[in-house]
Amino acid sequence: MKRKAIPSGHRPAAPLHWGQAGGWIEAVVGSMFSGKTQELIRRLRLATIARQKVQVFNSALDTRYAKDHIVSHDLAKIPCQAAAKAKDILSIIEPDTQVVGIDEVQFFDDGIVAVCEELADQGRRVIVAGLDQDFRGAPFSVTAQIMAVAEFVTKNLAICSVCGSPANRSQRLSVSKKLIEVGTQDKYEARCRRCFKR
């Protein structure tokens, strides 16, 4: 059977096309090992396949892997540019960039919220991934603010390393009291509300 052609002028209900529908912010949040960066990379790849111009940023603080790529725990990666301060993104961004990815948003200064809003106001799709709670289970202020102003929020859950329940907290296994301790599997594990120890 032949498919009926979509009449020209038809627009999908969701804003899908940059330049026609304006910009917006998508927040992908959750604990460690909840697949946030994987999800960010997946969305950015789809945009790249559609030949949209993509630029990706991470904080110069995130030193886990090479700084010229963001890398998920399953080692999927995509090129990125490191920014020391949030507002640096506004000077690095190119005029024709349609999709902006920001990984580990909690590592940025408070200015990142206004930067995301500005990029979206300019008509760009802004996709932000980050931790929503610190190792004490308290909200990361920057992530909380972005969740509030975003059009779309995806909250990912991990699986509790102790009991197997859905997990939304990151248990620090080392004794460090630093708020931001960059690390991977040797320093943290995902825990549910019941198994999380403050």
Ligand SMILES: [Zn+2]
């Ligand atoms: Zn548990």
